[in-house]
Amino acid sequence: MSVMVQFQWVEGADQSFGLPCYETAGAAGADLRANLPDGQSVTLEPGARALVPTGLRMAIPAGYEVQIRPRSGLALKHGVTLLNTPGTIDSDYRGPLGVIMVNLGEAPFEVTHGMRIAQMVVAAVVQPGFEVVASLDETARGAGGFGSTGQ
Numbered sequence: 001m002s003v004m005v006q007f008q009w010v011e012g013a014d015q016s017f018g019l020p021c022y023e024t025a026g027a028a029g030a031d032l033r034a035n036l037p038d039g040q041s042v043t044l045e046p047g048a049r050a051l052v053p054t055g056l057r058m059a060i061p062a063g064y065e066v067q068i069r070p071r072s073g074l075a076l077k078h079g080v081t082l083l084n085t086p087g088t089i090d091s092d093y094r095g096p097l098g099v100i101m102v103n104l105g106e107a108p109f110e111v112t113h114g115m116r117i118a119q120m121v122v123a124a125v126v127q128p129g130f131e132v133v134a135s136l137d138e139t140a141r142g143a144g145g146f147g148s149t150g151q
Helices: 072-078
Strands: 006-009 030-033 042-044 049-059 064-069 080-082 087-089 096-103 109-111 116-124
Touching: 030 049, 042 049, 042 096, 072 080, 087 096, 096 116
Parallel strands: none
Antiparallel strands: 006 049, 030 116, 042 109, 049 096, 064 087, 064 116, 080 096
16 A cells, blocks of 8 residues: 655745655655755754754645654764654644754754755554553553663
8 A cells, every 4th residue: 555645845945855755765764854944054052952944744644644753863973853753743734844953962053955854754543542441451560660671
């Protein structure tokens, strides 16, 4: 079964970068690019965050979501990642797609027009029913939480 995500350019966006794309045949995420007004750049000082536009709007099929995830190279080399990760875009959202970037590094980081800033993964969504019960089934782990399974 083929899933199709439809895109529309935001008015004034630079369309020369094309749509998000998979950089390798086995890639799970399609790269998103910064699409900044008038080709400007955004400087993220250490600890700063910014909503970086992609110039895109999209229609995600019902029963799916798009997850926005960091790019590992930006995280490792510069300490730049995304807040609210993974970010979820619901199938009924039709507004502009922006990426919330944060600089956790020690030096200012410049986000340039056309830079690959994030990746998007399309995933199926299940909306289960919810109910209150008198007791839950027992498991070997039980209520063991953070760090309870060892190192």
